[in-house]
Amino acid sequence: MSALSRQRGLSRSIEDYLKTIYEIEAREGAAQTNAIAEALAIAPPSVSGMVKRLSESGLLEHVPYRGVQLTQVGRRTAMRVLRRHRILEKYLTAKLGYDWDSVHDEAERLEHAASDELVERMAMALGNPEFDPHGAPIPTRDGMVTAPDLIPLSEVEIGEIAELRRVSDKDSELLRYLRSLGLRLGVVFEVVGRQPFRGPVTIQFTAPPHAEEVVGFELAQSLGCIIRGDEVG
Amino acid sequence: MSALSRQRGLSRSIEDYLKTIYEIEAREGAAQTNAIAEALAIAPPSVSGMVKRLSESGLLEHVPYRGVQLTQVGRRTAMRVLRRHRILEKYLTAKLGYDWDSVHDEAERLEHAASDELVERMAMALGNPEFDPHGAPIPTRDGMVTAPDLIPLSEVEIGEIAELRRVSDKDSELLRYLRSLGLRLGVVFEVVGRQPFRGPVTIQFTAPPHAEEVVGFELAQSLGCIIRGDEVG
DNA sequence: TTCCATTTTTAGCTTCCACTAATAATATTT
């Protein structure tokens, strides 16, 4: 019985690995060593070592040279960390005046120190929110997430009215840029132009002053929207 | 230039050492190895090792076989940690429903993860409180503490009216016991009995229902009071 | 199929920070 099997005593590192692996797995099916290393900004051999320990303690399964998948236990742990992170982000913005571009780093550190009790108290104080300030769904206490079906802005057709529902929380410079464009969660706009060959998307806000903005294709891919219906021709 | 000289990058361990050394030093003039070890619940040789590293990086001065004193830099750091801890305690009790007996452990972990910015936002949200939930003074941003002059309950004379102003935050069982006696901060009582030879102190609350309680000498030593004036004979 | 690029792993080090066992220095008592 390894040292990992303490009650809540998973190290900061391990929590970070599990959370990261969960995210990569959700995106790509399995998490490869290099992808994990890059996401955590550490060297690949360090990942190999940790993966071995984590699989020995039953948190994930590892097919050498293939990749890694969380076990039930691993996934549940990852969800707990993710819940902590997202509730913290929500609390910090809602109650302590943080902006969506500054909240990630703070939550990143706090998620390893905050007890489940604290996080549940925060959730309570917030009225059990379903989404964090970037639109990411907050897992429930029993580890369920239900992400609404969103469409990347890059795939919204010309003439459609869409609402911004989700952005990535990772890059704070990008988040500041989005805010400067008026792209906050819940904002509604019409797609008025789309250049071919992965070209930029032009949008026009439906609310006055109906500003028009141009968004690069890559960025547009990362913006999750729902369609609000077509404009009346 | 050692690894310690990073911006805010003092490890959790180091922050704990500095805070603990500050507290012992405040109580006893200098912090001895064994006292530090006991306070941190680690073995004395571990302290010897860390003390060497800390003194090499200028955070404290060490006279072998004598003890340890913080330098200016070390003291300032300790005060920052202490400020973080106490504001966190205050915030958690004031805003998130924690009790004075459960708040210490949570703050103990968060104090190493919370940024100064977060702590200042909390302080702001609280109206810049001067005391934590146990009556300990919160250091200012520039590292000043002014502790009011308190008298241990064990030294309050019979017939004097006193107000409870400070308790230790370390032992949560004890804090629950105090609460069960009605001994909260700000409560006012008269000392109606004092047994000699370090015997118990009997108090009677001035507020209805004027309950009488008996407090052991050791406990009475740890309760900080201010005298509110004598009873009118 | 053979070769090359990519991806992963092994081997071997380093730092941090704890531990135990043994030793040394200081303080106290006789």
Added chain:
DNA sequence: AAATATTATTAGTGGAAGCTAAAAATGGAA
């Protein structure tokens, strides 16, 4: 002053988690 008790330090170890350099496995291209 000698003997004892207390206190602190050295010496050596261990685990967690990172690193680099070198080797190995895999998969795609020639």
